[in-house]
Amino acid sequence: MDAFLNLLGGFEVAISPYNLVIAGVGVFLGVIIGVLPGLGGTSGVAILLPLTFTMPPTSAIVFLSCIYWGALFGGAITSILFNIPGEPWSVAVMFDGYPMARDGRAGQALALAFIPGFFAAFIAVVLFTFFAPPLAELALRFGPPETFAILLLAFSTFTGLGRGSPMKSVASATLGFILASVGLDVVTGRPRLTFDSIILLSGFSFITASIGAFGVGEILQSAEERLEFRGTQGKVGLGDLWLTIRETGRSIGTFVTSTVLGFWIGVLPGTGATPASFMAYGLAKQYSKHPEKFGTGAPEGIISTQSAAQSAGIGALLPMVTLGIPGSPTAAVILGGLYIWGLTPGPMLFIEQKDFVWGLIASMYIGNVIGVLMCVLLVPVFAAILRVPAPILTPSIILLSSIGAYAVNNTTFDIWLLLAFGVAGYVFKKLNYPLAPFVVALVLGDMTEEALRQSLIMSSGSLWIFFTRPIAAVGVVVALALFMMPLLRPGIARLRNGLGAVPPAQA
Amino acid sequence: MRGKRLRVVSAVLVALVLAVGLLALGADRPAQAAWQPSKPVEFIIMAGQGGGADVYARFISGLIEKHKLAPVPFVPLNKAGGAGAVAMEHVRGKSGDPHTIMITLSSFVMTPIIQKLPFSYKDFTPISLVALDNFFLWVQKDSPWKSVKEFVAAAQKESLTVAGTGSKQEDELIFTFFEQKADLKPFKYVPFKGGGTVAANLVGGQVKATVNNPSEGLPHYPGKLRPLATFATERHKGQFADLPTMKELGYDISYQMMRGIFGPPKMPVEAREYYAGLMKKVFDLEDFQAFLDKNVLDARYLAGDEFGRWVGGYNDVHVQVIQKAGWSK
Amino acid sequence: MKRAEIITALALLVIAGFVMREAIRLGPGWGEAGPRGGFFPFWLSVVLGLSSLWILFQALRHGSQLARNAFFPPGAIRQVLTVFLPMAGAFALFEVVGFYVTALVYLVFYIRLTGRQSWALTVAVGILFPTVTFLIFERWFLIPLPKGRFGEQLLPF
Numbered sequence: 001m002d003a004f005l006n007l008l009g010g011f012e013v014a015i016s017p018y019n020l021v022i023a024g025v026g027v028f029l030g031v032i033i034g035v036l037p038g039l040g041g042t043s044g045v046a047i048l049l050p051l052t053f054t055m056p057p058t059s060a061i062v063f064l065s066c067i068y069w070g071a072l073f074g075g076a077i078t079s080i081l082f083n084i085p086g087e088p089w090s091v092a093v094m095f096d097g098y099p100m101a102r103d104g105r106a107g108q109a110l111a112l113a114f115i116p117g118f119f120a121a122f123i124a125v126v127l128f129t130f131f132a133p134p135l136a137e138l139a140l141r142f143g144p145p146e147t148f149a150i151l152l153l154a155f156s157t158f159t160g161l162g163r164g165s166p167m168k169s170v171a172s173a174t175l176g177f178i179l180a181s182v183g184l185d186v187v188t189g190r191p192r193l194t195f196d197s198i199i200l201l202s203g204f205s206f207i208t209a210s211i212g213a214f215g216v217g218e219i220l221q222s223a224e225e226r227l228e229f230r231g232t233q234g235k236v237g238l239g240d241l242w243l244t245i246r247e248t249g250r251s252i253g254t255f256v257t258s259t260v261l262g263f264w265i266g267v268l269p270g271t272g273a274t275p276a277s278f279m280a281y282g283l284a285k286q287y288s289k290h291p292e293k294f295g296t297g298a299p300e301g302i303i304s305t306q307s308a309a310q311s312a313g314i315g316a317l318l319p320m321v322t323l324g325i326p327g328s329p330t331a332a333v334i335l336g337g338l339y340i341w342g343l344t345p346g347p348m349l350f351i352e353q354k355d356f357v358w359g360l361i362a363s364m365y366i367g368n369v370i371g372v373l374m375c376v377l378l379v380p381v382f383a384a385i386l387r388v389p390a391p392i393l394t395p396s397i398i399l400l401s402s403i404g405a406y407a408v409n410n411t412t413f414d415i416w417l418l419l420a421f422g423v424a425g426y427v428f429k430k431l432n433y434p435l436a437p438f439v440v441a442l443v444l445g446d447m448t449e450e451a452l453r454q455s456l457i458m459s460s461g462s463l464w465i466f467f468t469r470p471i472a473a474v475g476v477v478v479a480l481a482l483f484m485m486p487l488l489r490p491g492i493a494r495l496r497n498g499l500g501a502v503p504p505a506q507a
Numbered sequence: 508m509r510g511k512r513l514r515v516v517s518a519v520l521v522a523l524v525l526a527v528g529l530l531a532l533g534a535d536r537p538a539q540a541a542w543q544p545s546k547p548v549e550f551i552i553m554a555g556q557g558g559g560a561d562v563y564a565r566f567i568s569g570l571i572e573k574h575k576l577a578p579v580p581f582v583p584l585n586k587a588g589g590a591g592a593v594a595m596e597h598v599r600g601k602s603g604d605p606h607t608i609m610i611t612l613s614s615f616v617m618t619p620i621i622q623k624l625p626f627s628y629k630d631f632t633p634i635s636l637v638a639l640d641n642f643f644l645w646v647q648k649d650s651p652w653k654s655v656k657e658f659v660a661a662a663q664k665e666s667l668t669v670a671g672t673g674s675k676q677e678d679e680l681i682f683t684f685f686e687q688k689a690d691l692k693p694f695k696y697v698p699f700k701g702g703g704t705v706a707a708n709l710v711g712g713q714v715k716a717t718v719n720n721p722s723e724g725l726p727h728y729p730g731k732l733r734p735l736a737t738f739a740t741e742r743h744k745g746q747f748a749d750l751p752t753m754k755e756l757g758y759d760i761s762y763q764m765m766r767g768i769f770g771p772p773k774m775p776v777e778a779r780e781y782y783a784g785l786m787k788k789v790f791d792l793e794d795f796q797a798f799l800d801k802n803v804l805d806a807r808y809l810a811g812d813e814f815g816r817w818v819g820g821y822n823d824v825h826v827q828v829i830q831k832a833g834w835s836k
Numbered sequence: 837m838k839r840a841e842i843i844t845a846l847a848l849l850v851i852a853g854f855v856m857r858e859a860i861r862l863g864p865g866w867g868e869a870g871p872r873g874g875f876f877p878f879w880l881s882v883v884l885g886l887s888s889l890w891i892l893f894q895a896l897r898h899g900s901q902l903a904r905n906a907f908f909p910p911g912a913i914r915q916v917l918t919v920f921l922p923m924a925g926a927f928a929l930f931e932v933v934g935f936y937v938t939a940l941v942y943l944v945f946y947i948r949l950t951g952r953q954s955w956a957l958t959v960a961v962g963i964l965f966p967t968v969t970f971l972i973f974e975r976w977f978l979i980p981l982p983k984g985r986f987g988e989q990l991l992p993f
Binding site: 032033036038039043044047048165167168170171174175177178181185187188190192193195216219220223224225389390391392394395396398399402403406407410412415416418419423426427428430431433449452453455456457460461 | 837840841844848851855858859862866867868869870871872873874876877880881883884887888890891894907908909912915916918919920922923924926927930931935939942943946947950951952953957961965969972973977978979980981982
Binding site: 043046047053142184190198202203323326332336340346347410458 | 557572
């Protein structure tokens with residue numbers, strides 16, 4: 001009940017006219033930042049941070065967090081309409097969002113991102129409101145072995161993700177892993193696979209790779225068919241909302257799992273919305289009744305990824321406020337803001353700066369309501385973009401993509417990488433190499449290796465560390481079982497058919 | 508932007524003016540009374556968004572903006588990667604440019620010692636030091652070690668698991684230093700990507716000790732963590748006045764992290780003086796001093812050749828420890 | 837299609853070879869504190885090598901089947917190049933005159949020559965697009981876009 005009263009107090013702070021305006025402006029800027037590939041939520045927040053120096057801390061945090069909420073919504077837009085991720089966390093939304101939009105159901109695809117995304121954020125804020133301190137305590141029990149177990153679980157849900165030749169899926173995933181390992185090795189502090197090039201020390205950015213392989217690749221492919229990139233067609237209307245709510249109701253299981261999973265991944269330090277969205281996708285596919293529809297415009301594919309991303313975004317602020325540990329890169333920048341405003345994060349914040357903490361929490365409710373309203377009302381504007389003639393749209397999208405790649409490291413080298421990934425994506429697609437395993441491996445690859453090697457330093461090289469710690473053990477065992485599934489399935493089927501069916505020689 | 512022709516004409520004109528200007532600069536005229544930047548200044552950050560260096564850079568550029576200290580905006584630009592090598596390479600390529608400055612941390616001297624790179628700290632123009640960041644030796648609050656002496660006794664018996672930011676960077680350097688001076692069993696050093704995560708792993712009991720900066724440990728103080736000592740040369744004032752220094756406890760280890768500003772090679776003297784003066788103005792701001800106090804940084808301003816000499820000494824300390832640890836290559 | 841399959845598989849094989857060489861240099865083994873820097877790259881290169889060999893083998897075996905579909909449908913190569921070449925050209929131009937001038941040239945070229953839109957529309961987009969990106973990125977969000985070798989002299993603002 002205490003939380004409830006505090007929350008009411010928080011609303012009093014957040015609903016003051018000044019803070020409401022700040023929240024609205026923040027969400028609006030966030031949506032723009034989310035839409036533009038060159039502007040990420042993380043850099044957007046970083047760039048606007050100095051603006052907050054003249055605001056009171058509560059308004060400042062409301063402003064920055066609302067930018068984050070806006071960007072979480074907005075990232076999905078370009079992913080769905082043009083197959084170009086506006087944000088890292090909206091790469092997974094492309095897998096099904098873009099195919100659905102290309103089918104002429106762009107409006108429905110957008111609605112499937114916004115509406116469940118909003119409800120997911122709402123559930124996440126409720127969890128945040130009532131369980132922040134105990135959840136933070138729980139997050140602290142997750143060391144490298146537990147993180148490794150979670151990442152292994154994520155990969156295990158992706159087995160059998162690619163369609164077509166399994167060998168091509170393997171090649172695509174290994175290539176992703178290899179690119180992920182390029183750069184400075186965090187564990188040894190030495191360059192790896194950089195071939196003495198300084199520029200390669202930063203490694204390959206998964207943003208450049210996915211804008212290239214998906215976006216530019218798509219542009220090249222559609223050029224083949226009819227000279228122009230046609231983007232997506234079809235009406236975008238508010239009537240899609242009702243369809244969406246019905247669809248979400250049908251996939252309620254996927255929605256709830258993705259939201260809860262996303263929230264928890266967000267709470268864990270150092271992960272954030274991007275891995276959360278990929279994990280939710282793998283999980284949704286694994287347990288879907290129609291896994292074969294994933295990748296061709298399955299509603300669950302959009303619902304799971306966007307819900308996970310948005311609840312992870314909320315979750316990421318939890319350890320930031322309660323412990324001073326950023327749950328995601330964007331949260332890390334907001335945390336920097338806290339220091340600048342003269343606040344020290346941590347449990348004391350809940351006692352000494354009640355207005356600040358509860359104002360922030362209340363603004364999460366308000367910001368997400370503003371966000372969903374804004375996005376839904378903007379749907380007709382997106383429809384207008386789709387009516388822009390292709391000869392104008394194509395070069396504009398190419399230019400925006402190049403800004404997106406450039407802004408990753410502020411080097412033109414990334415623009416050339418974009419071109420290379422574009423060609424590779426085009427060729428891969430034509431030859432039926434699946435692209436999803438490649439991106440997933442590139443995103444999660446070095447995180448996984450890092451967690452594994454950190455764990456092994458702790459245990460002096462013994463793999464037992466994954467089995468002597470209860471949380472890690474459960475995760476690793478389940479993951480291993482899932483990896484074995486494709487091999488075990490025939491055996492299980494045989495067992496079900498009765499032992500009699502098994503030839504005596506094998507029994 | 509009214510018309511294409513106007514734009515082209517003005518562009519050509521300005522190109523001419525600039526060309527003449529460049530020639531004039533090359534002629535090495537005596538310093539003008541008041542050089543000022545004429546276009547936005549690129550403020551390069553040697554690390555990614557959200558890290559310590561990033562916070563300082565954005566704070567400083569925000570203060571410049573808030574107090575209208577400069578006629579142009581300072582644009583923070585992250586060049587992460589290669590423990591600073593990518594940023595240094597970028598700034599080195601801007602030789603002579605008066606509109607680029609870089610905020611640095613220890614990796615500015617360490618990275619060129621450890622990695623094979625075509626440059627060293629000497630190639631860059633020292634502008635000013637603005638602060639020295641401190642390191643505490645942190646343990647969990649309910650750990651049995653109440654003093655450095657008890658900690659050392661334990662660390663001499665077995666290899667303790669410790670954590671820090673990055674590999675072969677300042678945190679590991681301090682632990683190695685500690686090993687060398689106090690004759691400890693080698694630590695099992697677990698590298699993480701950020702200081703906040705390092706502190707979280709100590710609070711969560713994954714590791715036994717860290718050398719986090721005060722700002723990273725403070726969120727858990729005094730509830731969960733306990734500092735045993737500071738690696739500063741002298742005791743701090745205020746909140747941590749009772750915290751002993753390693754030196755007074757008999758371990759000759761002092762280490763502080765440079766938060767300094769550098770320019771590209773061959774930066775014009777008047778630009779260098781301008782930025783040094785600007786940083787002094789920032790340094791003297793009440794906001795800035797309050798920020799340093801709160802996060803237990805030493806306020807220390809040095810500029811020009813004095814700063815250059817200081818960096819030389821700072822570099823030598825690193826060379827010694829790194830060579831002894833066998834990290835250089 | 838057959839040739840494309842083979843070339844791609846060979847390219848992957850070459851990548852695997854490079855990675856393996858580098859991994860061996862880094863130490864592919866298992867040190868006293870777990871895997872060394874080259875451990876994962878080494879085994880990844882092995883898997884990549886094996887899978888690309890398998891793909892190569894399949895392409896050679898089922899070659900006649902694959903050969904029936906051309907990699908480029910008739911006329912497609914021209915279409916793809918009309919998009920690809922201007923794009924690559926624009927990226928090269930970034931290095932020389934920077935983003936804004938390139939955007940203007942590229943848009944005018946593409947919209948007018950490839951897209952055959954009216955001059956009025958072409959010029960309007962050609963000027964509006966760089967202006968809007970300039971305002972958003974350079975002015976409001978302070979993200980400097982590439983200036984190229986001469987961009988700063990051409991557009992000094």
